Structures are given as structure tokens and as C-alpha cells.
Amino acid sequence: MMLTDLTIAQAAEGLRKHDFTAVELTNAHVEAIGALNGRLNAYITVTADQATEAAAQADRNLAAGDAPTLTGIPLGIKDLFCTKGVRTTAASRILGDFTPPYESTVTANLLANGAVFVGKTNLDEFAMGSTNLTSAFGAVENPWRRNGDDTPLVPGGSSGGSAAAVAAHLAMGATGTDTGGSIRQPAAYCGIVGLKPTYGRCSRWGTIAFASSLDQAGPMTRTVEDAAIMLAAMAGHDAKDSTSANIAVPDYRAACGRSLKGLRVGVPAEYRAPGMSAELQAVWDRGVAMLREAGCEIVDVSLPHTKYGLATYYIIAPAEASSNLARYDGVRFGDRREGASLDELYERTRHDGFGEEVRRRILVGTYVLSAGYYDAYYLRAQKIRTLIQRDFTQAFEAADVLLTPTAPTAAFGHNEKPEDPVQMYLNDVFTVPASMAGQPALSVPVSLDSTGLPLGLQLIGRHFDEETLIAVGSALEKAADFTARPTFRAGAAA
Amino acid sequence: MSLDLATTRRIAKLARIGLDDQEIETVRAQMGGILGWIEILNEVDVEGVPPMVGTSQTTALPQRQDAVTDGDRQNDVLANAPDREGPFFTVPKVVE
Amino acid sequence: MTYTLEGATGTWEIVVGLEIHAQVISQSKLFSGASTLFGGEPNTQVSLIDAGFPGMLPVINHECVAQAIRTGLGLKAHINLESRFDRKNYFYADLPQGYQISQFTHPIVGSGVVEIELSDGSTRQIGVTRLHLEQDAGKLLHDQDPKRSFVDLNRAGVALMEIVSEPDIRSPEEAGAYLRKMRQILRYLGTCDGNMDEGSMRADVNVSVRKAGEPFRTRCEIKNVNSIRFVTQAIEIEAMRQIEVWESGGTVDQETRLFDPGRGETRSLRSKEDAHDYRYFPDPDLLPLVVEQSWVDELKAHLPELPDDKRARFQTEYGITAYDSGVLVAEQAMADFYESVAKGRDGKMTAAWMTGDFFAALNRTGKAIEESPVGADKLGGMLDLITDGTINGKIAKEVLETMFETGEAPLEIVERKGLRQVTDTGAIEAAADEIIAANQDKVEQYLGGKDKLFGFFVGQVMKATQGKANPAIVNDILKKKIHG
DSSP: OOGGGOOHHHHHHHHHTTSSOHHHHHHHHHHHHHHHHHHHOOEEEEOHHHHHHHHHHHHHHHHHTOOOTTTTOEEEEETTBOBTTBOOOTTOGGGTTOOOSSOOHHHHHHHHTTOEEEEEEOOSGGGOOSSSOSOTTOOOOOSOOOTTOOOOBOOOSSTHHHHHHHHTTSSSEEEEEESSSTTHHHHHHHTOEEEEOOTTSSOOTTBOOSOTTTOEEEEEESSHHHHHHHHHHHOOOOTTSTTOOOOOOOOGGGGTTOOOTTOEEEEEGGGSOTTOOHHHHHHHHHHHHHHHHTTOEEEEEOOTTHHHHHHHHHHHHHHHHHHHGGGOSSSSSSOOOOOSSHHHHHHHHHHHHSOHHHHHHHHHHHHHHSTTTTIIIIIHHHHHHHHHHHHHHHHHHHOSEEEEESOSSOOOBGGGOOSSHHHHHGGGTTTHHHHHHTOOEEEEEEEEOTTSOEEEEEEEEOTTOHHHHHHHHHHHHHHHTOOOOOSSOTTOOO | OOOOHHHHHHHHHHTTOOOOHHHHHHHHHHHHHHHHHHGGGGGSOOTTOOOOOSSSSOOOOOEEOSOOOSOOOHHHHHTTOSSEETTEEEEEOOOO | OOOOEEETTEEEEEEEEEEEEEEOOOSBOSSSSOBOOTTOSTTSSOOTTTTTOTTOOOOEEHHHHHHHHHHHHHTTOOBOSEEOOEEEEOOOTTOTTSEEEEOSSSOSBOOEEEEEEOTTSOEEEEEEEEEEEEEOOOEEEOSSOSSEEEEEOTTTTOEEEEEEEOSOBOSHHHHHHHHHHHHHHHHHHTSOOOOTTTTSEEEEEEEEEEETTOOOOOOEEEEEEOSHHHHHHHHHHHHHHHHHHHHTTOOOOOOEEEEETTTTEEEEOHHHHHTOOOOOEEOTTSOOEEOOHHHHHHHHHTOOOOHHHHHHHHHHHHOOOHHHHHHHTSSHHHHHHHHHHHTTSOHHHHHHHIIIIIHHHHHHHTOOGGGOSSOHHHHHHHHHHHHTTSSOHHHHHHHHHHHHHHOOOHHHHHHHHTOOOBOOHHHHHHHHHHHHHHTHHHHHHHHTTOTTHHHHHHHHHHHHTTTOBOHHHHHHHHHHHHHO
16 A cells, blocks of 8 residues: 555554654655646645655654654645745735745644645635636646546635645645635545534634635545544634634544434435436435434424525625735735836736636625625625524524535536636535534535546534534445545556 | 626725726626626515624634733734835825 | 804804724734834834734734723713624725724714813813724825835724714814813823824814704814814814805815815815725624623722812812812822822812912923922922921922922921021011111001001011011011001
8 A cells, every 4th residue: 555545544553653654654745746736736835845854853753752643644735824934825826925924823733733734735716716717826637537538627616726635645634724615515526525614613813814704724634534633633722813612622533433323314405406416316315325324313404595595605705805805905915016006006916916706706795895785785694694594503403413415516627617607606505504604514425426526425513513523424434435536646647 | 687887897996906998897797697696685584683793603702911912023024025115014105 | 152153144153073083001902912102113013913914813902992991981981781893994005904993883882971161161061972992003104205105004903992972062162172171081091191292192073064053064074183272273274164165155065174284274185085985894803892791890990080070079178179170180190199298288278389389390390290309298298397387488489499409308408498487586576676667757657557568567577587487476576566
């Protein structure tokens, strides 16, 4: 077995048994990146030297017996997390060569847990998108291919680089951020596990903001157990983030394999959206059957405001983004286009610095907050959000966890992207409601569709009950026995 | 919903995003499409529903003690500046 | 007394409301741990939160909340136990985040009231609409470079209280009195130093005019006026401008204007106004600010005595006039000084000496009462010397002056200079005899009815004793000797 094929749990054990060194493990990944990143474009920045150095330190710590769980584990970091001394781009031109003099809380937590960062992964610009086509650093290719078809596919987004890197074994795990599905949807498209924790579980400090009331960091891994291990290291209260929850972080890994006897799994009727493919429906049904088999009780639940989730999201998220992205003005950091006046400097800097999708969302957000429209759009959306949250509260009276598909389709081709932004936004239809309500949610790969592409199912939990997601997710993973691997991966480059 | 050009221009100005005429027209059409789609929300009866505050289990705003714990890091503050003059950031002359 | 302006079409009255921006006294900023000290090297008192760096998040300063509540209590205002923070979005070079965190819909303090006193002794109640917390902006320097303005963010993020008055003010004098009273209250509370020179207190002035009995007409806002004198000038000038506009058949547009004290005019900032659409929305980085009533009660219990209460108490407790009392409570330090001198002494005498010779001497030295070379103990000691007859009032003036010069204790000066009052009747009698003998003509005149001449004899005796004679004894002796 190649070192790049190991899971985090396996590698952690191997390092402690001295089967291999952290330097060997890191080098294997750095080499794989060297071989594949030119094609996949999963990383914007590769930090090979720092990684090797950190791995050498990890080896010393392992030898000294002072080695927290992730010691020596090579991870990819979504390039939305500020990393001290390492250029951070948000996949936007506007940040230029911005090099933060600080480390985000989530990445600092991972470093404190011994992790080795091999690079900064690609994403949709400012995490706005579900294709990774909007990156200023070029599109990411999904490592999967349809059977007998070489069409490059999107990895999903916005954490598309992280998903592709993990799927192609260019990292053992990666951080993602999820605002409306940006961890779960690319995880599903790339056949990996993606966990969006409860809003407030992971600190947002030092992570470039898209929509503050929705953004949440989480792990992207190849197994549920690995996600549990990573989340435990990432999560925790942070006094620097006023919305961070002061709630103890449980031993997530211990939830793997926990008995599901008597656990109630809710199936929300409203997710049976018109137009859902028979194939996706069948995968969902299979998931239901697997959980029933595992001892769960299946219950029907209703989330009546599901159909309004997406439109609500496309008011709230752009509104917050329009304000959050005002700081990119060419004065204190990032790229700048000179102008004769202050406004000209702003307008040129922000025109040239932001890509089309980001500009569009800033404009929509500006519009819905502007005088005379606030009540009709933003305020109304926040009220509907209350209704969406109530839906979940009610559903969780009848069920302990909900099971739904993660995304309406499998990955699609780079050239198959809908021209109409609204059609594009429909990708998030299943992931957005949980984001709106702050619920934790997990995407687990379950099977391949008829063209050979992975499909994932989503579990949605109660606030701060990631443990149940992990317990049910690991059962689903076991039952699904999803062992398929993508065309492009370390050591198997076609 | 259709959005007029003047409004689109005003919004672009508010957001300080310079757009040429063709870009304005494209944006106008796309924003119009998005705003039209959003109108589905008018179906929802929100009478008496409070707007959501805090995304998960709202607690009161945490407060920090009043102590000087930051600052005195001029170089960190200025190191990324695209145009810096001594200890200052710069902008084109602002006339008040 | 109603203040009015005469126009060509008749009499106009003015309507004024003030928005005061008062910098909160705190160690660190409203949402960051950077220092609030004035006058630091550029961009040194800046955290990456203040500079709006990517991923930076605000955390509120507990003391700033306490200061806002204290101020609200001092204004007898309603404290809102739940308040919220909103973002006010606009682009400007002094605003790093592209928005100011402020409280738009749910301020921490609701309506209150301030009582002002006018020069004719009358008082008026001016309503306070609200007080909210917000961030200050940075500073732009325009004179360093021909083509560029320079940005210093030291002040960015410092906590401000915006205190909005009702449009209750009806004259420039009232506006001045309101500002002075507000500054006094803030300084008493220790929530703002009220220093308008350093910009820690600034005012936006809303002015409109109307004919008697009319509803309000359109108002203009004069931004950022930085002295009380300028506020009163700006009101008068802007009111006259509006009257001219109305009387020439025009209409006043609601707009923001700038006061130019050099030219004595206000001018439109309409170019800036056009684009203003602040797109307020609740700051998603901050939850609602919830404070406990018990904490508010605790803050209230520890509130210092406020000027109005102190003034009333001084009148009853020390028996001094409303006027003297008003002078003495103008500054907390002055009132404290007075009280420590007056405690156990004659309050009226203390007030007379303080408002008289003591303040005059302080003025001459150009010192604030906190830096007075003559402390409360020394001034008190001097008063004691008068009371126990060691020195008389005239000599006391000399002692006080010497105290200001040398910082010596009053008794030390009296001893060193030999200023003890002469109570030896023998010496006084000898001097009186001599003076009567030498001025027989004046004695005649006095006895003939020129009563005023008695003062002449007293003066001469005092002069002969170098002013040290006890004036009461001199009086007695002279009366006996002249009248026989």
C-alpha cells in the first residue's frame, strides 16, 4: 500500500509504530502534488519546504512521545484560511500577494495538534460558487471521470480544491468552509466525506468572510472517522469570535461505530424535489434501507419551507458579502488600480480585482440592502429564515437525524455549466436549508451513478450534535462500502 | 423582475465597482433574473414572525475586559499596503 | 425670553437639535484591544481588526458598555437591556472595514433629559432622544503630499457615544448651554473627557427656521463642529441663510453642510450626500448585547453625584448662593476642592475666598485647579488663621499670594513675615492717639457729621501697624477716643 492511500487514522498509527516517518509521509504527498497538480489545479500554493520542515519537527515530537493526534499528518488548507507568512488569496486577484501576519484559529488549532500543511487549496473566488470555475487561479478538475469519457468535470465548490486534493490523495484531509453547501457538495462530487459543523462550533477568526451568519469551517476527508479526528482538532470555543459557541468539544472519534439502535432517522418529504433523477432517488432509498438495517427507525418528517431556502440564501449571503467585501479597496492590502480620485481608485480596483460572480453577488447584496428594499428583501428573508429554523426544530422533535441527498446531480463538465446564474444556484438546493438554520450536516459518498461518478447522501443533525452525524455517517459508510477511487490519484495517474 | 439601468448604475456606484456600459447591461439582466426568482418569497406569510438573530442557539454577546492587548504592530499593519508612505497608508488626495 | 431673528417678511424662530459624538474614556477600543491614547505615532495604536484585515472579528469592550450605561443614567434616560449593533456601510478612506459598526435600530440608551440654565437665570429641559455606541473613524492628513492624502488609523475603532437631542433648542445660547451642560455631565461621570480641541467631543448641528406657530420646516445638518463658540456661530449663520432662502421664494433642501469659521459661512456638501445610502443591517459578527438589570442597578449605585444635585446640596449644606454654587460645581475637581476646604469651616467664607482671590490667583498662574500650588489643606489653614484671629482678611490676601509664590504653609508665612494680627490694645491706642492728635481738623469734621471720615482714621491706624492690627479692636478704640 502506498503512503498516500492511508487514512488519517491509519497514518497516525503507522507513525507511532515507526512504520514510516512523517517526512516520508509528507514527501509522498508533496511528490503526488508535483505529479498531479498541474492537471487538477487543486492547490493554488504548495508549501513543500515548510511542510518538510514541519514534518521533520513532527518526527522529533513523535520520537519524544510528545505527539498530539494529527502529528505529521499532511493536510491541505483551503486558501480562505489566513496562514501566517503564507500568501492567502481567497482565489481572488484582489488580494494580490496578501501575506497575513496571523494564523486563523482553525489552522492554528490544527498546527497545535501537530498537522503538516502541504499547501493552500483552490476554491471558487471568495468561496462564492459551486463549481470552482470562478477561481482567479483557474478551474480545478475533478479527479473523477465518467466511464469512457475524458471530459473534465467540476469538483464542485466552493471547497473544490480541497475536495479534489483529498479525493486524489494529494492530502490526507483538507479544511473546507461551508456557507451554503461548500463543503458537502464538493465532497459529494468528489466521492469523499465532508462535514459542516454547527454554526459556532469552529471559530471564524482569521478565515476570510463570505457570509458571516453562515460561514462555518469543517473537515474534508476520505473517511468519517478521519473527519471526526480532524473536527476534534479544528473545533472549540474562541474568545476572538463573538459567535463562537462556548460548548465543550466531545470525543467525536468515539462516536464512530456507536450503536444506532432506536435512533430515529427523518426523511423530509420536501426534499423529494420535482425533477429528481430516479438514480438519485434510488441512492437515497438505499441509504434509508441501510440505516433501517443498522437499527434505526425511519420516520417521515416535514420541512415545509424548504422550497424557500435557496431564494432566502441568495438574499442573505450576498447582502452580508456585499458588506464583508467592502474592505477590499486597494488601500491597506491587496491589489490596487490607481485612480485620479478616491472613488476612481475604489471602482477600478474592485472592478479589476473581483471576478464576475463575486461582482454580481456584491451588487445583488448591495441592492437588497439599499434604501427602500431592505424590508422587502433582507428583513423578509431573515423572517423566513426563522421559519426554516422552526421547521428543523419541529423535525428534530420527531427525528434525531435527517437523511437527504447532498446534491441534485453528480459532477458535471466544465463546459456544461448553466449560463443562467439562477440555474447554477440550484446546485445548493439540498445543502442550503441546514446552513440557514445553523444545523450540522455531513455528506458521505454512497455509490456511483450509471456513468461512474460518485453520489453522496447528507445527514443533518441537531445543533451541536455532530456526534450523532458521525455515528450515523460511519454506519452509512460501512454499509455503503464505497471503495471506488477516482481516475486521477496519487500513484495512479492516467 | 426587470431592473432599470439607472438603478443598476446607482447600485454599482454604491458598491464602488466600476462597470462599462456593456457590463452594466449584462449585470442588469442577470440581477433582474435573480431578483425575479427571489420573488417566490412573497408567497410566504411572515406576519408576526421575528427576523432570525444569531444562527445557532443564540447566547448573549460575550464581552471582553478593557485592557490594551493589541496594537504596537505598525509593521504588521502596513506590510501589505500597496502604496505606503512612511508610517501611513495613502489614497489619492481627498478634498473635503 | 424667546430668541428670534428678524427677516424681511417678519419674525423667525429657530429650531435646533444636536448630535454629540463623545469619545468614551476606556483603555482599549470598542471592538479591539488596541490603545485609545491620543497622540501616538501613526498607525501604532491599531490592531488588525481596526485596520479591517481579512477574517478579523470584533469583540466588544465591557467597559465601553458600562460607560454608555453610566452616561444614560446620568441623563436620566431609559437603559435598553437588549440592544443591537448594525453596520453602516459606506466607502471612505478613513473607514477601513467599509462599514462603521453602530447601533441604528436598537440603541443601548433611550430617551432622557438635560436641564440647561440660561444667562437670565431661567432653566429649560432639553430632551435627549437616544444614545448609542459606535466606532470612530481614522484620520486623514491632507497637507503632507501634493497628490495624496495619508491615512492614520490610530483613532479608528475608538468607542464613541452618539448622543442625539430632540429638536428642543431654540437659540444659539441654548445650544451652547446644552453643550456645556452635556460636557459637564460627561466629565462628572468620567465617561468622556469633553475635550473639543482634541476632537474627543464633536457636534453635528441640525438647524431649521420657522414662523411662530408653524410645524417644523426642512432642516440642514452642519457636520463636525468642534467648539462651542463655532456651534453658536454656525447656528446663527445657517439660520440667517435659510431665512434668506425662504424669503426669496426658494426652498431649503435637506442636506449636509460644513461650517467655515474663517469665512463665516456654511456650505453644501451635497456632492457627498448624493451617494449616501448606508444599507444598515444587523452586524452578523455580533449577537444582541444583553445586559442585566442588576448590573445597571450596580452602576447606578456607584454613579458620582451629578452637577445639578451637587449644586443643590451645596446651597443647603453650606448655605451659599445659587450663583456661587453654580460656579463651584462647574468642574468636579473644583467642587471637590471646595468641599474639602469647606468641611468643618464656614461654607460662605470658603466660597467667597475661593471664587474671589483664590480663583484670581489661579487664573494669574494659568493653572487648573488640579495643579494648584495651594492645596485645599493650605487654603483651609489660611481660613483657620483668619477665624482664630491670627491674621485679618487684608493680611490673608498677602498670605495667599505668598502661598502661590512659594508654596509655603500659611502659618510659616505669617511667622516668617511677622504678620500676626496686633491685638495689643496698648500699641493700637498709642497709634490712635498719635493720629487723632495730628488730624484735629478731621476730628472736627467727623464730629460735625462727616461719618465717612471714620474710615480714614481706621486706615491710618492700620497703616501705622503695617496692616496687622485687628480691625475690630481698632474700631472700638477709635470710637472711644474720638467720642470721648
